[in-house]
Amino acid sequence: MTGKIDEQLSALLDGELPVEQEKLLLKRLAKDADTRDTLGRYGLIGDLIRDTAVMPAAMTISDRVAQALADEDHDTETQNGGSHPMSPSRTGFVGAGIAAAIAAVVVLNLASVSGASRGEGDLQVVPVASVAVTHHNANHVHPESPNSARLTRYLVAHAQFSNIASRQLVDSHLAMPVVSDLSRQQ
């Protein structure tokens, strides 16, 4: 890992990386697990790792990065149905433009869940038995589980309100197509 890459990763998280360099870095992220791990040590991921309430399994940058770039390159596999695991944490967020983006992430990701529910990936919904709230003890629920499907549906419905910025510009209905889509999978 070169110092240059470190600098670029830091700049990426700071939003200061020029567009062209960002594209190159994303491609590198897709191919280089070490780079992804390094990114994971920066910024939020680093915070998450230090946070005891974080699932160990979530400590590295997802292979979604690779998938994202593969999609960009018209990878045919992705045309066959959302092999991405759900990224379930599409919580509320404050702000205007970002809010719309977050809403889209909710919608687009949850739409992918319907693909995942066909058995192509794990849904990262982690109900725990009625014990203390520690994510370490969380159990993964298979995406075909009615419970996980229900929680996903709730998440979509909740996301419409969970975002303060939605008062200004996030269309709550964005998620509805996903709900319909998801319901058909049940």
Add this chain to the structure above:
Amino acid sequence: MMRSVCSGEAQRLSRLVQYVLCFLLVLTLAASFQATASTSSEWLQRMSKAARTVNYQGTFVHMCAGEMDVIQVVHRVDTAGITERITAKSMGGRQVIRSDDEAMCIMPDQQMVVVEKGGRLSARHAALDRFSAFKNINAALYDVSLNGVDQVAEHETTMLVITPRDNARYGYRLWLDQQTALPLKFELVDENGNGLEQGMFTEITFPAKISANDVKPTIDTEQFAWQQTDVAGEISKADVGRWHPQQLPPGFVLVFAESKMPEGSESPMEQLVYSDGLATISIFAERATEGEVVAEGPSNLGATNTWSTTKEGWMVTAMGSVPARTIELVAGSIASGSIAAGSAR
């Protein structure tokens, strides 16, 4: 000679007038700057208006729980309102085209387009507008402060820190573009200041004009199946809500209630939404189907915590982007009874 003197005085006067005008202009600009950007609350006010007044397009990166998504956003404002095109670089290149009264989700991986428009949108928008806006953030619940300047996506930003005054909710860090007040970066942080979720534009521009063509779909949908979702009108709060929390953190009030029939379901799903103006907690209730095993207890969906339980044949779930202990408190207090609309307990 007289003409010359007069001419000289006129020039001096003219210069003086120019100086005075310049000074007044500087004062005006300074006052204007003070009026628009001097305090955190004024920044919030500006931010609230930004999205409805500013064109922008850029690349947005969202990170949470070790996952990263990259999407492209084109946001167009004109006299008819907002139109936006959001394209995922992942997820099969899905695209959302939305305006104030319609949303279209194009899913190439499923060869499908889903469109929704109509009354339910209006009802929700009205509720959302009513209950909270950043500009009305409750100072008794959150401290809002400025925290210097920073650079995001090659733009100068002012950093805003929103810190809850108790441990029942999360805080935020926002980076607002100094020219437009649009948030370019955010972090959701827990009570210890640890980041739970982060999103930012890695590249953004603010064109004076964005063409209508730039917010049209770029995916050929001719062979896709089209589906238009049902439209429903507003449902009175009094019509729904069998299950209600008996305990809520300070500041949370009921802001929305809805009962709807999910597609493929035989029983309605009820949702109550409580908000403190920034954080929200939803209560969901559905009839359990016969023989269904319900996972009870806490769950986490990234930064969103949930707690599910069963009561008298109903599945009841509390969900919110608040600490787990808050959700546990709320969920543990849910009981059947009359709705307490608009009142904090």
